[in-house]
Amino acid sequence: MNQQEAERKMNLEIQSFPWFIQNYFRKKAGDQYSSITLYEYAKEYRRFLQWLIQDSYSTATEIDQITLTDFNQLWPEDLEYYKGFLLKSPKTLPETTKERFEESHRELPLRQNATVQRAITALRSLFNYLADAIDRKTGKPYLKYNMMRKVANVKDNKTMAERGAAIEKKLFLDEEAIDFLEFIDTKYVDTLASRQAKAAFYKNKTRDLAIIALFLGTGMRLSELVNMNVADLDLEHSEARVFRKGGKWDMVVISSIAHSYLVDYVSQRAKLYQPTELEQALFLTRYRGKAKRIAGGAIEAMVGKYSESFKIRVSPHKLRHSVATQLYTKTNSLVQVAEQLGQSGTSATTIYTHIAGKKKREAMNDLWT
Structure with missing residues (x-):
């Protein structure tokens, strides 16, 4: 995938994101971040936003309805729980009832620790931005506290x-x-x-x-x-x-x-x-x-x-x-x-x-x- 194709896919991906996450991508694009990296981050953020809804950390029904209040109410334990979800859930979750039934009879491969660490790195980048960016209306940062700073990295489960x-x-x-x-x-x-x-x-x-x-x-x-x-x-x-x-x-x-x-x-x-x-x-x-x-x-x-x-x-x-x-x-x-x-x-x-x-x-x- 080249930079132009990655930028196109990234822009399509973030259209349904909350406004403050869209602002993150505008800021990073202005900083000349690689579009390929940003597209990979966008996929990680979609997974995280969907998890917030599925596990009732937000009352939203669609990811674009998730608010800064939802983010401000997250604690390090919640984010550690999400890290555990990534470590223990299969690489690709079955989407339909039939697929879930078929997959229930065999063990699905889990994500590698390095893959989960990339997700943590992506989230840390987002939370750092939200903790530093200033809201024009309030003059205060989007996030009161950056709880991702309390979340430990995932250790590689393979020796060098x-x-x-x-x-x-x-x-x-x-x-x-x-x-x-x-x-x-x-x-x-x-x-x-x-x-x-x-x-x-x-x-x-x-x-x-x-x-x-x-x-x-x-x-x-x-x-x-x-x-x-x-x-x-x-x-x-x-x-x-x-x-x-x-x-x-x-x-x-x-x-x-x-x-x-x-x-x-x-x-x-x-x-x-x-x-x-x-x-x-x-x-x-x-x-x-x-x-x-x-x-x-x-x-x-x-x-x-x-x-x-x-x-x-x-x-x-x-x-x-x-x-x-x-x-x-x-x-x-x-x-x-x-x-x-x-x-x-x-x-x-x-x-x-x-x-x-x-x-x-x-x-x-x-x-x-």
Whole structure:
């Protein structure tokens, strides 16, 4: 999903929200928050508002009728109870009587602790705004007290070592990243049976190689790659301008692994997709006879298709993990990894110190020799 599509969905989502939550989204949009992040927050807020009604914390019958008084009457215990509801309820609740009956005979998967923590983070952002924003009529903050400050974070129920081991199985490290690109370039076509499938592959091969090479050459997020324009790519200095999560522009270094693939694509972009002069998107697709920006879902499917044929099905995010792990192995610097990935601190990158890798295993094998 690109920023424009996320903004459209977010605006549709918040139309039925109470006015003070709509004000929150106007404020964050003005602060240049990522539309993708705000859309994810909107989904979390809808779930919370529906819960307020279902558990009688509000007398409203529709979520747009929920008031600031309802929010001001919430206590930390109430919000902790909501956290418990998220932890103990299935990922997707059955909506109809028939579905509830069918699902009652088997156990549904629960949300991961990390997923619940994202919901808590979203709510904390909303409550912080409501506690700071001033009501024009009263001259006082929307919320008298910010009760979310009393709500503890959800601890991850997996150790760093366990998470690292799970991630490591889906990484392309050392020569494997180069082998992956060479596989797509020279061998993938041999896995296709029909003439039509081969023709479709050759049609987008140059673009697909450039996309995967850019992932492996930068570690950028899917949304950052999708939203890139032609002007954002500086091949002369091996840099790319990206719009980071949190609404900030950044320059990211491009590894030499990606350079030749990007040069090939840029030189053929116009011939392959015939974009108009107004279409500035870097990566394109043809839809109904017109060139348009390729969607994130299409890129996810494309990466999954190639990687599954090569080794194991992975997402663009796993390619990002691959870059981060490789960079940490080369530099032993979490700061450098955080800067390359566009992280505000090193806390999110400590996972890479727990990915065993060949060097750690070799050290243990030689421990007593």
